[in-house]
Amino acid sequence: MLNVDNIVVSVRNGPDIVRGVSFRIEPGEILGLVGESGSGKSMTSLALMGLLPPALHLSAGSITQDGADVTHLAPHERVRRKCGKMAMVFQEPMTSLNPVLRIAEQIEEAVRVHDPDTDASPRARELLDMVRIPDTAHQMRSFPHELSGGMRQRVMIAIALACRPQVLIADEPTTALDVTVQLQVLGLIRDLCNRLDMGVLFITHDLGVVAQLADRVAVMYAGSLVENADVEPLFRAPLHPYTGALMACLPNPESDDAVMATISGSAPRPGAIPPGCPFSPRCSRAQQPCLSGPVPCARGVAGQTAMCHFPLNESVLA
Amino acid sequence: MGRYFLRRTGAAIITLIAASIIIFGFIHLIPGDPIYVMLGDGATPEQVALLRNRMGLDEPLVVQYMIWAGNALQGDLGQSIFFDTPVTQVIKEGAETSILLATITMVWIILFGVPVGILSAIRQGTWIDQGLSGLAMLLASVPTFWVGLYLILIFAAGLGWFPSSGFPSIFEEGGLSNLRYLILPSLALAAPNAALILRLTRASMLDVAREDYVRTARAKGIRPYRVVLRHILRNALLAVVSAFGFTFAALISEAVVTETVFALPGIGRTVVQSILRRDYPVIQGVILVTVCLYLVINLLVDLSYRLLDPRVELE
Structure with a gap:
């Protein structure tokens, strides 16, 4: 089990990008992390992996896996740990594989790190079978540029599975892919999650994908989680006005409106986040208390929470 | 791999031909008569005629180039004026x-x-x-x-x-x-x-x-x-x-x-x-x-x- 407690990611000598994010992921569960670009989703995931770029650092909070503290460990420092592992699939399959190494070499390399005693080649083939790559013998000999985007993303997933992860982090893994390929990859992730009893942190800006795939959802805005809920109650009755506004932006085929709904204004940049509720300048429900001071946590039924003074759908509040 | 090699080699040969024309033309860029430049002002008409004939400078330019390039291809780069030995030797x-x-x-x-x-x-x-x-x-x-x-x-x-x-x-x-x-x-x-x-x-x-x-x-x-x-x-x-x-x-x-x-x-x-x-x-x-x-x-x-x-x- 992965437990993330109040982590803060900051630019060195600069503003905070992720401002106190907490969640947990159980085995076999998919947590969808939703937010606009720049909300800190990717930096949260890189912080979990110990892969933050040099300009950023994890300045507070803790990350524990099976009770073991992995907060400040780089991936190679976690290999020998007894606790469960984390692995990650990135957004850009086109650039995430080394262009000069064959697919086999790139997968076998990951296998050898985590299973130094097994024969890497059959295990690599097994991993490619797991991600349903056809004609594995041929694909193993290929170079990345000879594969399509969908195939490359499957290879990335195979590499991630090499460490038998307890939690798979997928950072917008389908954003760069065609719609049909997207569906295949999403189906694959759901299937692997069930089959391997693996937790998944699925990062996306696409609420439609979350509705299809996730068990639980965390909504991120300006570096903070503003709402946490199981997927079904969230879509039925969002508590946070930001979540509500995101849903209002989903295109509705039955509507006669020619113009699609948008949220007015734009998300604040790190370092320029307003005091009080960060969403207050764009929020139609904002009142005086929203503009300063701490924001209370509104609790709905079944563990739904939202950081808001004046939540939507008050009927579901516990 | 084969085609790549052929294409690169072809490009190299074209470059070489262009370079050889420039190198050949270089002797004719010298102001005045290159023979006098080489031999100095005190040269006798016989010496001048001999060198001009030996270097093939009395032929048309194109012919001169073909002779020079043809010889070069066979490994003959001409005679050094100073050492009086083949240039290849020098x-x-x-x-x-x-x-x-x-x-x-x-x-x-x-x-x-x-x-x-x-x-x-x-x-x-x-x-x-x-x-x-x-x-x-x-x-x-x-x-x-x-x-x-x-x-x-x-x-x-x-x-x-x-x-x-x-x-x-x-x-x-x-x-x-x-x-x-x-x-x-x-x-x-x-x-x-x-x-x-x-x-x-x-x-x-x-x-x-x-x-x-x-x-x-x-x-x-x-x-x-x-x-x-x-x-x-x-x-x-x-x-x-x-x-x-x-x-x-x-x-x-x-x-x-x-x-x-x-x-x-x-x-x-x-x-x-x-x-x-x-x-x-x-x-x-x-x-x-x-x-x-x-x-x-x-x-x-x-x-x-x-x-x-x-x-x-x-x-």
Whole structure:
């Protein structure tokens, strides 16, 4: 089990990008992390992996896996740990594989790190079978540029599975892919999650994908989680006005409106986040208390929470 | 691979033909009659007629070029006016020194430029990186002859570790130990070029380190030194290898100065002396051979690039 407690990611000598994010992921569960670009989703995931770029650092909070503290460990420092592992699939399959190494070499390399005693080649083939790559013998000999985007993303997933992860982090893994390929990859992730009893942190800006795939959802805005809920109650009755506004932006085929709904204004940049509720300048429900001071946590039924003074759908509040 | 090789070779041949026309035309760019320029004002009409006839200068230009190029293809680059021996003979005499000098220099450049560039990149922003970058700027901006003179002053005249000038062949008495004569000149020649390769290796490493696939490699849990060697360095070297061809071109022109400072009997010094002696056939011959060498080396660089980077064939 992965437990993330109040982590803060900051630019060195600069503003905070992720401002106190907490969640947990159980085995076999998919947590969808939703937010606009720049909300800190990717930096949260890189912080979990110990892969933050040099300009950023994890300045507070803790990350524990099976009770073991992995907060400040780089991936190679976690290999020998007894606790469960984390692995990650990135957004850009086109650039995430080394262009000069064959697919086999790139997968076998990951296998050898985590299973130094097994024969890497059959295990690599097994991993490619797991991600349903056809004609594995041929694909193993290929170079990345000879594969399509969908195939490359499957290879990335195979590499991630090499460490038998307890939690798979997928950072917008389908954003760069065609719609049909997207569906295949999403189906694959759901299937692997069930089959391997693996937790998944699925990062996306696409609420439609979350509705299809996730068990639980965390909504991120300006570096903070503003709402946490199981997927079904969230879509039925969002508590946070930001979540509500995101849903209002989903295109509705039955509507006669020619113009699609948008949220007015734009998300604040790190370092320029307003005091009080960060969403207050764009929020139609904002009142005086929203503009300063701490924001209370509104609790709905079944563990739904939202950081808001004046939540939507008050009927579901516990 | 075969087609790639043919295409690159074809391009090299076209370049060679263009270069040969320029080299041939060079003798006709001299103001006035090249024969008088070569022989001086005191030449008798008989001498002038003899030389004009011997050099084929009484034929039409196109015919002259065809004869010259045809002979060159058969390995005949004409006669040296000063030595009265075949130009190929003059080049052969200087070749040993120049080839050894260039080879040892390349070894210094690779041994110093690449590893130190890697170190500088790994330690980016630290005092080691800044110190090495400063050293590289110094080496790259100081002229070769000045470095050469200082090397002579310190290691030959002062400490007496290495000889200061000349180079007896390695086939003469002393054998391979005669290579010590080339240590200081090759260091002087290597200094600015190694500095450029250092900077290029560093920049290229830092570029590649930001690539997504390096993050993938880290995410696998590979140890940092293996990420550097297997994922960053291999891709960074693609840019460095292609620079070796240009470095070689720089060596050719800088060798002229170095061979003069260290009084080495190489091709570079032969060219300088031939220019002073107005020995045009030698100058033309040396330039033609140099162009060929340059083309062959760049062809090899292109081919090795193809071996290092599987994507090249498609592009």
